Amino acid sequence: MPLSLNYLFRRLFWSIAVLAGVTLLSYLILVLSPGDPAAKWAGNPRGPGAAKAVELARKELGLDLPLHLQLLNFLRMVFTGDLGLSIAYKQPVYSILWRNLAATLELLFMAYIIGIPLGSLLGIFSALKRGGHLDGVLQTSGLALANTPAFWLGMAIFATLVPYGFTAYGRISTNLAIATNFQIFTGLYLLDALLQLNAPIFFDVLARLLPPALAVAAYPTGVCLRIVRTLMADALLEEHVRVAVAWGVKRRTVVWRYAFRATLPGLVQVSGLAFAYSLVDAMVVEYVFGREGLGRLLFDAISVSDFRLAIGLLIVVATFYLIINTVADVAQALIDPRVKL
Amino acid sequence: MNPLEQRINNVAGSIGLIKRAWRRSARLKAGLLITFFIAALAVMGQHLAPYPSEGAGIVPANAAERMGKPPSLEFPFGTDNLGRDVLSRVLMGARLALLQVLLVAGASLGVGLLVGVYAAYYRGAIETLLNYATEIFLALPAIVLALALRIALGQGLHVVVVSLVLSWWPWYARASYVYARVVAEMEYVLLAQLAGVPGRIIVFRHVLRNVLPAVLVQAITDLGSVLLEASAINFLGLGLRPDEPDWGIIVQNGFKYITSMPWVSMFPGLFILVTALGFSMVGDSLREEVDPRMRRRWKLWF
Numbered sequence: 001m002p003l004s005l006n007y008l009f010r011r012l013f014w015s016i017a018v019l020a021g022v023t024l025l026s027y028l029i030l031v032l033s034p035g036d037p038a039a040k041w042a043g044n045p046r047g048p049g050a051a052k053a054v055e056l057a058r059k060e061l062g063l064d065l066p067l068h069l070q071l072l073n074f075l076r077m078v079f080t081g082d083l084g085l086s087i088a089y090k091q092p093v094y095s096i097l098w099r100n101l102a103a104t105l106e107l108l109f110m111a112y113i114i115g116i117p118l119g120s121l122l123g124i125f126s127a128l129k130r131g132g133h134l135d136g137v138l139q140t141s142g143l144a145l146a147n148t149p150a151f152w153l154g155m156a157i158f159a160t161l162v163p164y165g166f167t168a169y170g171r172i173s174t175n176l177a178i179a180t181n182f183q184i185f186t187g188l189y190l191l192d193a194l195l196q197l198n199a200p201i202f203f204d205v206l207a208r209l210l211p212p213a214l215a216v217a218a219y220p221t222g223v224c225l226r227i228v229r230t231l232m233a234d235a236l237l238e239e240h241v242r243v244a245v246a247w248g249v250k251r252r253t254v255v256w257r258y259a260f261r262a263t264l265p266g267l268v269q270v271s272g273l274a275f276a277y278s279l280v281d282a283m284v285v286e287y288v289f290g291r292e293g294l295g296r297l298l299f300d301a302i303s304v305s306d307f308r309l310a311i312g313l314l315i316v317v318a319t320f321y322l323i324i325n326t327v328a329d330v331a332q333a334l335i336d337p338r339v340k341l
Numbered sequence: 342m343n344p345l346e347q348r349i350n351n352v353a354g355s356i357g358l359i360k361r362a363w364r365r366s367a368r369l370k371a372g373l374l375i376t377f378f379i380a381a382l383a384v385m386g387q388h389l390a391p392y393p394s395e396g397a398g399i400v401p402a403n404a405a406e407r408m409g410k411p412p413s414l415e416f417p418f419g420t421d422n423l424g425r426d427v428l429s430r431v432l433m434g435a436r437l438a439l440l441q442v443l444l445v446a447g448a449s450l451g452v453g454l455l456v457g458v459y460a461a462y463y464r465g466a467i468e469t470l471l472n473y474a475t476e477i478f479l480a481l482p483a484i485v486l487a488l489a490l491r492i493a494l495g496q497g498l499h500v501v502v503v504s505l506v507l508s509w510w511p512w513y514a515r516a517s518y519v520y521a522r523v524v525a526e527m528e529y530v531l532l533a534q535l536a537g538v539p540g541r542i543i544v545f546r547h548v549l550r551n552v553l554p555a556v557l558v559q560a561i562t563d564l565g566s567v568l569l570e571a572s573a574i575n576f577l578g579l580g581l582r583p584d585e586p587d588w589g590i591i592v593q594n595g596f597k598y599i600t601s602m603p604w605v606s607m608f609p610g611l612f613i614l615v616t617a618l619g620f621s622m623v624g625d626s627l628r629e630e631v632d633p634r635m636r637r638r639w640k641l642w643f
Binding site for chain 2: 018025029030035301306310317
């Protein structure tokens with residue numbers, strides 16, 4: 001086993017330290033930017049109750065304490081899961097985040113289920129045809145896919161589908177969900193529908209999920225195409241591939257078992273990095289398709305200056321990023337016996 | 342040392358490199374052409390735009406009769422819901438796009454280089470501290486950071502630039518740290534130390550200078566991604582004001598009318614795509630030229 005418990009503990013400790021850093025940084029943005037931090041924390045309220053709301057926020061943040069105590073106080077708030085009520089939603093921040101995270105993850109997973117295999121296949125194909133015209137075309141389209149603004153692609157897909165009777169706005173048809181007595185367990189609707197063997201809901205959710213997922217999938221497809229092409233071209237020159245061909249091993253086996261196998265560690269690493277970027281894409285595309293999710297929260301938080309929600313989003317996304325990085329490193333160690341953690 | 346650093350360490354070498362890449366790579370030609378086109382627009386967009394005032398966001402007097410016109414000879418890109426000429430807005434957007442991208446890339450490169458090089462040269466507590474800071478900022482997504490800054494500082498260019506710089510510099514810090522670790526072990530650095538050259542001069546003259554070319558190529562490749570993220574931030578209404586001629590904002594202007602007047606969003610989006618593609622093509626083909634492992638032009642036995 002190339003993986004040690006020691007490594008995982010070190011990684012966990014480091015992640016918590018980074019999260020604490022993220023928290024402190026966001027507190028510094030709140031306190032050091034011009035204006036009254038208490039008013040910002042209360043959402044810049046106006047009207048008769050404003051003074052009271054600001055006073056409450058001041059007590060909550062402990063702004064009369066010295067700065068290091070304030071920071072400790074704030075850290076405690078973040079890590080005990082008590083960021084107070086969101087101003088936009090009038091609900092506890094963490095419960096809103098938790099509910100919406102599932103929606104975003106569903107979209108992201110779907111995009112990666114489409115993007116990674118598609119990109120890998122095209123990349124392998126491109127590597128086998130390297131030097132040819134097709135290779136050039138595929139390489140350029142890979143670049144173009146990776147450079148397409150996701151929100152714009154989402155709008156294009158939406159506008160294309162509308163004339164064909166596409167009305168699937170949002171994540172799920174509420175009427176259908178009530179009619180078929182659909183229960184939510186995990187928050188990933190596709191999985192929930194599958195668990196309950198609820199076919200109409202499954203296809204409804206899928207039809208609403210696929211168009212935005214395609215828009216989000218553009219980036220991983222393009223990145224994957226290019227990285228697989230590069231790594232595969234290297235792998236095909238390796239001695240063991242040459243020997244396998246000389247021995248008359250079947251072409252398919254050479255391509256998949258000998259050459260593609262060698263690209264996997266690099267592919268996993270790049271996918272992990274791309275995941276962080278795709279999360280942003282997913283958030284914007286969600287907003288375009290009117291789906292629930294972190295992107296919707298982002299948009300709703302603007303108009304009422306919901307700083308608590310912003311902090312919550314920062315913490316959740318940073319956590320997510322750290323987890324994905326760890327998973328990518330661990331997966332790399334599991335695939336590649338040369339990597340020791 | 343990777344081949345990249347060795348080859349573009351001096352000016353003559355880098356010019357020769359670009360010349361050879363130009364001859365060999367159609368992609369570099371296309372990329373440079375796009376980049377020059379956008380740069381020319383950024384300089385002259387004001388004068389090329391048929392309706393400069395509408396480009397700047399001012400609603401024309403006869404808005405009622407002009408709104409929502411599809412592309413025609415008079416309005417090649419159509420008009421938006423307020424009767425503004427989309428062509429003018431898009432042309433004038435080039436300057437804002439380039440401004441944002443260059444500010445972000447320049448500042449991130451500067452901060453990242455300094456942090457990476459200092460961490461690699463001084464080691465010890467400074468190294469740990471700087472690497473810790475790098476990790477923190479690496480975990481922050483620009484778009485959420487932009488939300489926090491938008492609430493704290495209000496709308497404007499500063500939100501886009503600051504949030505993007507805060508989330509981009511750690512990538513360059515990491516890259517230059519890795520390169521600088523190698524450079525700091527070099528004999529000429531040791532000799533400079535023995536000769537009594539103070540550390541702050543060694544850091545700049547011997548380490549940073551040799552790290553710069555490699556990270557610079559990385560930054561050129563990243564210009565496209567920066568543009569995409571900046572557009573996303575502006576699209577969500579976190580950055581610039583809603584009447585500025587930024588491409589992301591023009592896409593947002595057309596968002597509500599996507600089925601009735603799709604041209605409003607289509608053209609600025611295309612400009613984002615093509616510009617980002619141009620930057621990536623330049624960076625990519627330069628890297629390919631510099632690193633021969635990426636260049637596999639010959640066909641093998643199957």
